[in-house]
Amino acid sequence: xxxxxxxxxxxxxxxxxxxxxxxxxxxxxxxxxxxxxxxxxxxxxxxxxxxxxxxxxxxxxxxxxxxxxxxxxxxxxxxxxxxxxxxxxxxxxxxxxxxxxxxxxxxxxxxxxxxxxxxxxxxxxxxxxxxxxxxxxxxxxxxxxxxxxxxxxxxxxxxxxxxxxxxxxxxxxxxxxxxxxxxxxxxxxxxxxxxxxxxxxxxxxxxxxxxxxxxxxxxxxxxx
Amino acid sequence: xxxxxxxxxxxxxxxxxxxxxxxxxxxxxxxxxxxxxxxxxxxxxxxxxxxxxxxxxxxxxxxxxxxxxxxxxxxxxxxxxxxxxxxxxxxxxxxxxxxxxxxxxxxxxxxxxxxxxxxxxxxxxxxxxxxxxxxxxxxxxxxxxxxxxxxxxxxxxxxxxxxxxxxxxxxxxxxxxxxxxxxxxxxxxxxxxxxxxxxxxxxxxxxxxxxxxxxxxxxxxxxx
DNA sequence: GCCAGTTTAAAACAGTTGTTTTAATCAGTC
DNA sequence: GACTGATTAAAACAACTGTTTTAAACTGGC
Numbered sequence: 001x002x003x004x005x006x007x008x009x010x011x012x013x014x015x016x017x018x019x020x021x022x023x024x025x026x027x028x029x030x031x032x033x034x035x036x037x038x039x040x041x042x043x044x045x046x047x048x049x050x051x052x053x054x055x056x057x058x059x060x061x062x063x064x065x066x067x068x069x070x071x072x073x074x075x076x077x078x079x080x081x082x083x084x085x086x087x088x089x090x091x092x093x094x095x096x097x098x099x100x101x102x103x104x105x106x107x108x109x110x111x112x113x114x115x116x117x118x119x120x121x122x123x124x125x126x127x128x129x130x131x132x133x134x135x136x137x138x139x140x141x142x143x144x145x146x147x148x149x150x151x152x153x154x155x156x157x158x159x160x161x162x163x164x165x166x167x168x169x170x171x172x173x174x175x176x177x178x179x180x181x182x183x184x185x186x187x188x189x190x191x192x193x194x195x196x197x198x199x200x201x202x203x204x205x206x207x208x209x210x211x212x213x214x215x216x217x218x219x220x221x222x223x224x
Numbered sequence: 225x226x227x228x229x230x231x232x233x234x235x236x237x238x239x240x241x242x243x244x245x246x247x248x249x250x251x252x253x254x255x256x257x258x259x260x261x262x263x264x265x266x267x268x269x270x271x272x273x274x275x276x277x278x279x280x281x282x283x284x285x286x287x288x289x290x291x292x293x294x295x296x297x298x299x300x301x302x303x304x305x306x307x308x309x310x311x312x313x314x315x316x317x318x319x320x321x322x323x324x325x326x327x328x329x330x331x332x333x334x335x336x337x338x339x340x341x342x343x344x345x346x347x348x349x350x351x352x353x354x355x356x357x358x359x360x361x362x363x364x365x366x367x368x369x370x371x372x373x374x375x376x377x378x379x380x381x382x383x384x385x386x387x388x389x390x391x392x393x394x395x396x397x398x399x400x401x402x403x404x405x406x407x408x409x410x411x412x413x414x415x416x417x418x419x420x421x422x423x424x425x426x427x428x429x430x431x432x433x434x435x436x437x438x439x440x441x442x443x444x445x446x447x448x
Numbered sequence: 449g450c451c452a453g454t455t456t457a458a459a460a461c462a463g464t465t466g467t468t469t470t471a472a473t474c475a476g477t478c
Numbered sequence: 479g480a481c482t483g484a485t486t487a488a489a490a491c492a493a494c495t496g497t498t499t500t501a502a503a504c505t506g507g508c
Binding site: 032033035036122125126129130165167168169171172174175176177178179180182183197198202203206207209210211213214216217218 | 256257259260346349350353354389391392393395396398399400401402403404406407421422426427430431433434435437438440441442
């Protein structure tokens with residue numbers, strides 16, 4: 001019996017080789033990057049032969065693309081769903097803080113609370129810096145839809161907010177959210193007690209309050 | 225005569241091989257990453273032999289460290305100097321907006337207005353994602369000194385701001401600034417006309433106004 | 449047993465990597 | 479000229495890369 005129970009992450013050795021490859025590839029690509037992960041690394045972690053990744057996926061890059069297809073849609077859907085939920089739940093015009101908090105949680109949720117550590121963040125950061133994905137699948141499938149949905153929602157919730165300021169306000173919000181993810185990622189690598197005060201729940205409370213203040217300052221007409 | 229006038233970036237072929245290697249290495253490491261740049265790439269770009277990088281620096285990693293030593297101190301010094309300048313120029317307590325604007329300009333200045341494109345940003349992003357630098361030279365030499373200087377300055381400028389909120393406020397500010405750099409970096413790779421509205425001058429004006437509003441909301445004592 | 453078809457294993461391929469070794473060339477100084 | 483030391487060049491090294499090829503093991507049906 002060639003059960004091949006490797007020491008690494010093979011929680012279910014009964015699953016097929018193809019599924020195991022997808023599992024360990026997402027893990028290793030996130031940890032070491034696309035170029036830093038050899039096919040022999042993948043084969044060893046999945047407990048299979050080096051030829052298997054070519055057999056099942058037709059190459060290393062195809063496997064990489066297969067991993068992304070799922071995650072991108074997951075990100076976009078949860079973010080847009082969180083916006084729609086706030087807009088539909090309240091009868092009239094929703095509270096600004098509710099919109100901000102719902103979006104913030106949906107934004108960083110799938111990227112931090114995952115069990116096996118923040119894989120998606122690392123994967124995404126690496127892909128943005130040196131891409132191995134076809135063209136602008138990133139901006140088209142996630143960034144643009146999310147941005148436009150949030151901008152429309154914000155314009156609806158804050159009618160007094162000047163239209164020209166809406167993109168900038170979303171810019172500031174997303175900047176803070178991404179930075180939250182960065183810091184969370186750093187905490188995993190270097191365990192710095194000085195970063196301990198930035199646990200996500202506390203940070204989200206702050207971002208909501210801080211951003212709401214900035215927005216209402218614009219909406220108040222103090223600045224053009 | 226072996227003038228070796230390569231087609232690539234050798235503006236001054238009269239400079240020594242060591243200096244040319246430092247020059248092209250910073251360029252190539254930023255563009256393709258540490259692992260993505262071979263010693264043969266460096267040698268070709270610098271117009272020298274493959275053995276030169278080992279001869280002058282004792283290896284690829286030593287060359288990489290040498291590049292970082294300078295840039296890290298440059299970043300820290302310009303940022304802290306911008307804070308000290310604001311604190312010393314005004315007689316009494318400086319204006320909050322002045323502090324924010326000065327720090328913001330110093331923060332993103334060396335990272336965007338450089339001639340040969342935003343090399344330092346790419347270099348930094350790559351290093352944060354998969355480090356090739358000894359230990360925590362990054363946090364010790366730049367992040368921690370800059371953070372503490374800014375937090376002290378902010379506490380002095382805004383005495384009414386609750387002490388517990390100071391780190392969070394700096395967190396939001398830096399999150400927005402780093403996001404500014406990200407977007408600027410994206411504009412270089414993908415020329416998206418939708419991102420054209422985020423030119424740095426306009427974004428800095430916004431970040432100052434937005435953050436000042438958030439800070440004064442805390443300082444106003446509305447929220448504990 | 450025999451025979452498809454699918455899946456796995458091992459070896460081989462051609463190419464690249466960082467580093468070292470060996471030789472050659474260059475500058476000065478006598 | 480010859481000698482010394484620093485610098486450059488070319489070749490060789492061992493290790494690793496993604497992919498392909500070849501052969502073996504397995505599956506279910508008859």
